[in-house]
Amino acid sequence: MDKILRIAVIGTGGMGANHVKWWAQNPRAEVVALCDLKPEKCKKALEKAGLSADIPVYEDYKALIDSERIDAVDICTSNDFHSIIAVYAFEKGLNVFSEKPDAINAQEMQRMKEASEKAGKLLMVMRNNRYYSNSRYLKQFIEDGKAGEIYCGRCGWIRRRGIPGRGGWFTTKARSGGGPLIDLGVHMIDLAIWLMGNPAPVSVSGCTYAKFADNTAKADSQHAAFGEKVQDGVFDVEDLAMGFIRFDNGACLQLEFSWASNIEKEKRFVELRGTKAGFTWNEDGTIGIWTEDEHGTLTDLKPYTGEMGSGHARALEHFTAILLDGAKPDYTPQQGVNMIRILDALYESARTGKEVRL
Ligand SMILES: NC(=O)c1ccc[n+]([C@@H]2O[C@H](COP(=O)([O-])OP(=O)(O)OC[C@H]3O[C@@H](n4cnc5c(N)ncnc54)[C@H](O)[C@@H]3O)[C@@H](O)[C@H]2O)c1
Structure with missing residues (x-):
């Protein structure tokens, strides 16, 4: 990999626009393309980050992933699309950063983890705290x-x-x-x-x-x-x-x-x-x-x-350091699996009125 991380942000609403700004401030990263179902939000995010309005903007994340030369995607969509986009990106040989929560349920989290392992690519989820x-x-x-x-x-x-x-x-x-x-x-x-x-x-x-x-x-x-x-x-x-x-x-x-x-x-x-x-x-x-x-x-x-x-900006810097310098990952996908299994089980316990074993 080059010494600059080529990144695309997918989902540029409230949080995604912040990510674009943090990437723009990161001297070791280049924002190559953006994607949102509402492309006008990408334009606003570019403006807010002080980036060129010529950076390509997509409505379809698959079109972005298939056409752009990037090292990683940063997923900031609604929660339902975190795992769906991550699995597609891994299948195309990319690294993935995603906003929290890791996935909407434990099955989706497991799918993300397995796709990352199969591709041999990095999965990191936002843990700004x-x-x-x-x-x-x-x-x-x-x-x-x-x-x-x-x-x-x-x-x-x-x-x-x-x-x-x-x-x-x-x-x-x-x-x-x-x-x-x-x-x-x-x-x-x-x-x-x-x-x-x-x-x-x-x-x-x-x-x-x-x-x-x-x-x-x-x-x-x-x-x-x-x-x-x-x-x-x-x-x-x-x-x-x-x-x-x-x-x-x-x-x-x-x-x-x-x-x-x-x-x-x-x-x-x-x-x-x-x-x-x-x-x-x-x-x-x-x-x-x-x-x-x-x-x-x-x-x-x-x-x-x-x-x-900014815990968020530092998390993105850590993702960069893992990929460019071989830094040891702080977050592991198994921690994500444990987290989402806890949440699923808490919902099940609330529904059934019983303690749930994991
Ligand atoms: N770490 C934090 O402190 C923090 C804070 C707020 C939100 N978040 C997380 O960030 C994510 C986004 O939250 P938000 O508040 O920005 O929501 P939002 O609704 O403002 O933004 C989500 C954006 O994703 C776009 N989108 C949805 N599906 C898409 C798809 N398939 N392809 C392309 N774009 C798509 C939407 O059009 C929208 O612009 C959520 O997962 C949320 O949990 C994290």
Whole structure:
């Protein structure tokens, strides 16, 4: 491969346009072509990124993949197309970066993983939360053994009123895979499990609710701006999920996610407890470490880990470094399989009212 990564972004809506901008800022990458079912969105994305309006734009991802000389595609479509486009790209010998969630169900995730293995090409899915400076600090802290054994924790992303693209693909189960559990769960469950050292899940229990489908209150979350709203569209997903995961090493994780619920305010968090220290990861980039010193005095540490930075841009830089420099991948497709199996099982548990073994 050349020393420049030739990339095409497929799906240039809210998030895809950001990806185009981040690729444009990456000196080791060249945006070769864009694709969206609505090509005018590609034109807007090029403009926003300060790229040439002459960069080819496609409506059909197969036509782009078949005609352009590229090393990789970056898939930022609605969730339903992540696996479909990834499998096609692997069949054509390309590397794949995809936005989260990895796929809308475990079968589709498995198909992506197998297609990547058959092609011998890289599959990486967005895990932007791993790349914030507070996350990297905590990962190092844990790997240095300072937290001891991490045996339990909690994570979540709860919104008061923040339903994205109401009536559109986000709230249509067949296109999104689900509501906040899959949309937000992928972010914070992944961060927690990654910090815990990626133990394998063995069973889950969950509950889901849909109480706000008809709520007309004004959104109070900036994230509600994602996706296009559809008047009188479909809303057949949950708006809140609670759950519990057990892992093979005996550890457990509580979780809660909502797009809408009657809480004080939006909050994104991971709290883990280890035998030597526990800690809290906060969305504003701060962390708290709860431990005791060598004299047995309970001690609170609030290390300053710098600006959070863009976890998304860093994830794309990591993808570039894997392909151009042979860097060791941080994300593995097996982690994606574990994640989507957890989510599928939580939905099954919510439906059946029983704990589900994985
Ligand atoms: N990592 C994050 O922080 C984050 C934040 C928001 C969204 N996302 C993810 O990014 C993805 C896109 O979300 P969004 O908010 O930008 O949605 P969006 O609806 O604004 O954009 C999706 C775009 O994909 C296009 N598209 C759909 N199917 C296509 C196809 N087959 N071929 C070409 N284009 C197609 C649509 O026309 C649309 O422009 C989702 O998977 C979402 O979960 C991630």
